[in-house]
Amino acid sequence: MSSELPTWKEIPIAGTILEPGNSVKYKTGDWRTFRPVIDQEKCVRCLFCWAYCPDAAVKIVEKPYRTQSGREYQFSVEIDYDYCKGCGICANECPAKAIQMVEEVK
Amino acid sequence: MMPEVRWRRLPLNANYAVAHAVKDSDVDVVAAYPITPQTTVVEKISEFIANGELDAEMIHVESEHSALSACVGASAAGARVFTATAAQGLELMHEILHIASGLRLPIVMTIATRALSAPISIWCDYSDVMNARDASWVTMFVSSAQEAYDSVIQAFKIAEHPDVLLPVMVAYDGFIMSHTYEPVLVAEDPAPIREFIPKRRDRIVLDPEKPVTMGPIAMPEWYYEIKYQQVEAMKNAYRVVKETIDEFAKRFGRRYPVVETYRLEDAEIGILTYGAIYGTLREAIDIMRSKGMKVGAIKLRLWRPFPYEEVLQAIKHLKLLIVADRAISYGARIAGPVALEIMSLLLYESERPEVMSVVIGIGQRTVTEEDFEQIAKLGAKWLEEKRIPRETIYWGVRGVTYA
Amino acid sequence: MPERYYKSLRDLPKEEYLASGHRLCAGCAAGTIIRHLLKVAGPNTIVVTATGCLEVATTPYPLTAWRVPWIHVAFENAASVASGVEAAIKALQRKGLIDPSKRINIIAIGGDGGTYDIGFQALSGMLERGHKVMYLLYDNEAYMNTGIQRSGGTPQFAWTTTTPAGRVWKGKHQPKKPISDIVAAHRIPYVATANPAYVLDMVNKFRRALEVEGPSFVHVIQPCPTGWRFDPSKSIEIAKLATETGMWINWELDHGEFRVTVPVPKRKHVKHYIRAQGRFRHLTDEDIEKIQEYINKEVERINKLVGKEVIGPLAE
Numbered sequence: 001m002s003s004e005l006p007t008w009k010e011i012p013i014a015g016t017i018l019e020p021g022n023s024v025k026y027k028t029g030d031w032r033t034f035r036p037v038i039d040q041e042k043c044v045r046c047l048f049c050w051a052y053c054p055d056a057a058v059k060i061v062e063k064p065y066r067t068q069s070g071r072e073y074q075f076s077v078e079i080d081y082d083y084c085k086g087c088g089i090c091a092n093e094c095p096a097k098a099i100q101m102v103e104e105v106k
Numbered sequence: 107m108m109p110e111v112r113w114r115r116l117p118l119n120a121n122y123a124v125a126h127a128v129k130d131s132d133v134d135v136v137a138a139y140p141i142t143p144q145t146t147v148v149e150k151i152s153e154f155i156a157n158g159e160l161d162a163e164m165i166h167v168e169s170e171h172s173a174l175s176a177c178v179g180a181s182a183a184g185a186r187v188f189t190a191t192a193a194q195g196l197e198l199m200h201e202i203l204h205i206a207s208g209l210r211l212p213i214v215m216t217i218a219t220r221a222l223s224a225p226i227s228i229w230c231d232y233s234d235v236m237n238a239r240d241a242s243w244v245t246m247f248v249s250s251a252q253e254a255y256d257s258v259i260q261a262f263k264i265a266e267h268p269d270v271l272l273p274v275m276v277a278y279d280g281f282i283m284s285h286t287y288e289p290v291l292v293a294e295d296p297a298p299i300r301e302f303i304p305k306r307r308d309r310i311v312l313d314p315e316k317p318v319t320m321g322p323i324a325m326p327e328w329y330y331e332i333k334y335q336q337v338e339a340m341k342n343a344y345r346v347v348k349e350t351i352d353e354f355a356k357r358f359g360r361r362y363p364v365v366e367t368y369r370l371e372d373a374e375i376g377i378l379t380y381g382a383i384y385g386t387l388r389e390a391i392d393i394m395r396s397k398g399m400k401v402g403a404i405k406l407r408l409w410r411p412f413p414y415e416e417v418l419q420a421i422k423h424l425k426l427l428i429v430a431d432r433a434i435s436y437g438a439r440i441a442g443p444v445a446l447e448i449m450s451l452l453l454y455e456s457e458r459p460e461v462m463s464v465v466i467g468i469g470q471r472t473v474t475e476e477d478f479e480q481i482a483k484l485g486a487k488w489l490e491e492k493r494i495p496r497e498t499i500y501w502g503v504r505g506v507t508y509a
Numbered sequence: 510m511p512e513r514y515y516k517s518l519r520d521l522p523k524e525e526y527l528a529s530g531h532r533l534c535a536g537c538a539a540g541t542i543i544r545h546l547l548k549v550a551g552p553n554t555i556v557v558t559a560t561g562c563l564e565v566a567t568t569p570y571p572l573t574a575w576r577v578p579w580i581h582v583a584f585e586n587a588a589s590v591a592s593g594v595e596a597a598i599k600a601l602q603r604k605g606l607i608d609p610s611k612r613i614n615i616i617a618i619g620g621d622g623g624t625y626d627i628g629f630q631a632l633s634g635m636l637e638r639g640h641k642v643m644y645l646l647y648d649n650e651a652y653m654n655t656g657i658q659r660s661g662g663t664p665q666f667a668w669t670t671t672t673p674a675g676r677v678w679k680g681k682h683q684p685k686k687p688i689s690d691i692v693a694a695h696r697i698p699y700v701a702t703a704n705p706a707y708v709l710d711m712v713n714k715f716r717r718a719l720e721v722e723g724p725s726f727v728h729v730i731q732p733c734p735t736g737w738r739f740d741p742s743k744s745i746e747i748a749k750l751a752t753e754t755g756m757w758i759n760w761e762l763d764h765g766e767f768r769v770t771v772p773v774p775k776r777k778h779v780k781h782y783i784r785a786q787g788r789f790r791h792l793t794d795e796d797i798e799k800i801q802e803y804i805n806k807e808v809e810r811i812n813k814l815v816g817k818e819v820i821g822p823l824a825e
Contacts, residue, residue: 054540088742168634179593
């Protein structure tokens with residue numbers, strides 16, 4: 001394994017990391033045992049889940065949505081399962097009870 | 107053809123000489139805390155800034171730990187930085203010494219060397235700087251105020267060299283040099299000095315235009331390679347120090363070799379030391395020579411990286427090398443740090459002098475020409491009797507005698 | 510009321526400068542706090558972080574979660590390093606070596622260990638010298654990075670691995686050190702306490718802290734599922750309870766003017782906060798009453814300071 005890693009010459013000086021935010025290469029979605037599932041019908045787009053998420057794993061996406069009762073939203077809120085650790089803060093804080101924690105099955 | 111440099115001859119102690127060098131090097135940030143016998147360096151730099159002679163930020167930190175920490179921050183942000191300390195201050199910095207070098211920051215620091223507590227002593231020896239041996243700082247010992255001035259300027263050139271990027275420490279005797287005045291040539295106009303050490307913009311710094319992460323956590327599969335880079339940087343520093351000495355000599359006419367010798371060519375016994383005491387040693391050599399003794403002197407100017415080639419070259423013809431150290435490695439059979447270093451080098455040489463380790467001048471115990479003469483005579487006697495001591499001689503301690 | 514730069518969550522920048530993929534525990538509110546700090550600060554920012562959970566979890570070589578320039582030096586010196594960064598930027602801008610027109614935020618971040626305890630001297634020095642640095646304290650009330658040891662920020666009676674609950678001990682003996690009051694005594698332009706459950710209050714304080722000339726300090730409570738012993742989904746709920754019970758009061762001191770920014774008209778009994786966490790499991794109702802008394806006194810002191818009842822009486 002170690003032979004595939006860069007040599008001392010190839011590593012930038014002092015181990016300084018030159019690529020900002022490259023932690024995205026590490027998918028923390030594996031940590032999850034329960035996954036949050038957003039019910040777009042119930043979601044009121046309050047953004048609490050987006051604001052509270054410690055992992056920036058709740059995304060505001062430009063997907064207009066029209067509920068069955070006719071309410072129109074310019075955007076939707078989605079979970080980024082690559083990074084969501086399944087902590088459940090979003091579901092716990094959702095004032096509309098629009099997020100369910102569903103057990104992961106592998 | 108470069109314009110001729112005009113010099114001003116000023117009566118300065120080593121502390122003031124250093125302050126002049128800092129000013130002439132156009133340092134951007136100084137962070138320092140007062141400690142005897144370094145204090146007047148910081149006072150003089152403050153004066154230069156207060157009078158507009160140096161445009162720099164002075165951070166009046168609340169401790170030496172913060173002094174070096176602030177230097178790390180400032181250097182990481184791309185500034186040319188300087189600090190100075192001694193003894194307890196250097197000890198308090200110790201943690202950050204390793205981080206400054208580990209982050210590869212070209213910080214320059216001067217040390218007015220001083221004995222360590224306890225008992226508390228404000229007087230000179232080299233136990234403070236010797237304790238910093240393994241911190242991966244390029245380390246120089248200088249012997250005059252002029253050399254201190256010139257070495258600080260050289261230090262910036264060495265530290266900032268892209269093949270080095272290590273911090274540099276310039277050490278000189280507390281009180282013996284920090285508080286005694288000598289005539290020193292300082293640049294009339296700092297421009298030629300600043301041209302000699304132009305501000306480089308080629309290293310990685312904290313810059314919002316190019317965000318980097320400095321000082322991450324390195325797991326076992328990464329740490330070793332990153333530390334090995336420092337091993338290579340030190341090797342490069344050995345070359346760059348010598349190149350800088352040559353360039354400096356060419357430009358400014360003053361040369362300080364990594365190892366200096368005096369009347370050594372035909373000597374049978376050589377005495378090696380460092381710092382201000384080298385002056386006393388040279389006087390002693392003249393006295394001994396006048397009495398027909400075949401003795402010579404060696405001054406070690408560069409401590410890290412250790413100039414093994416030059417040291418071996420200088421000492422290989424000797425019958426006896428006496429290493430006069432000014433620090434004690436307690437519990438070691440050979441307790442002089444430089445003696446120990448040289449003995450390890452000689453292990454690989456088939457032709458080698460006998461080595462005698464002597465500790466002198468601890469806590470600024472006076473060392474005279476007479477002391478060196480007696481040590482040399484004792485060494486000559488023991489050499490003839492083939493009984494060079496296998497452990498360090500503690501010269502000048504009441505209650506300890508040698509015959 | 511505090512300056513309202515952000516009136517709703519929709520006003521917050523969408524950019525993320527703390528990238529996903531960091532390794533903070535699931536439910537760690539430090540992620541929430543730092544995300545918002547960086548949203549407010551934006552890209553023209555340099556961050557110094559003390560040793561701690563945040564530092565370790567965000568920068569395991571060769572990966573970093575930071576999208577702004579970032580440096581870690583040691584545990585006790587984030588404030589000193591930030592002082593150096595600030596001085597360097599000042600000097601380099603004055604000398605024209607970097608763009609003098611650019612305003613660069615300098616932020617130092619420390620946990621409770623790195624702020625209350627080992628880093629306190631460096632912090633005090635930085636405040637006294639008046640560096641234009643914002644210091645963020647994320648307070649999870651113990652040395653979580655080394656495995657939940659007591660710090661000066663640990664509240665009284667909390668279990669930690671070095672203040673275990675046993676036949677003789679009932680968790681930590683001493684109350685929490687009033688760090689923000691001590692910082693305020695330095696008479697710096699801006700000091701605030703904040704809570705990630707009250708995001709808008711928190712981000713407005715971050716913005717103000719970055720705006721003032723001179724040092725600023727924002728102290729944020731950071732519930733820690735691992736060390737406080739609760740389910741990760743409860744981080745924000747517990748943070749909210751801290752304020753609803755008066756255990757944590759959100760205030761600011763802006764150029765000497767003191768305000769409670771999140772008034773609590775009716776206070777919940779502290780047992781709701783205490784009983785939600787495993788670290789207080791060993792406490793009897795009697796012990797909890799002692800904490801309640803302590804809070805009552807603190808609430809009285811705060812109300813007196815404000816000159817009216819901003820934190821109301823116990824209601825449930």
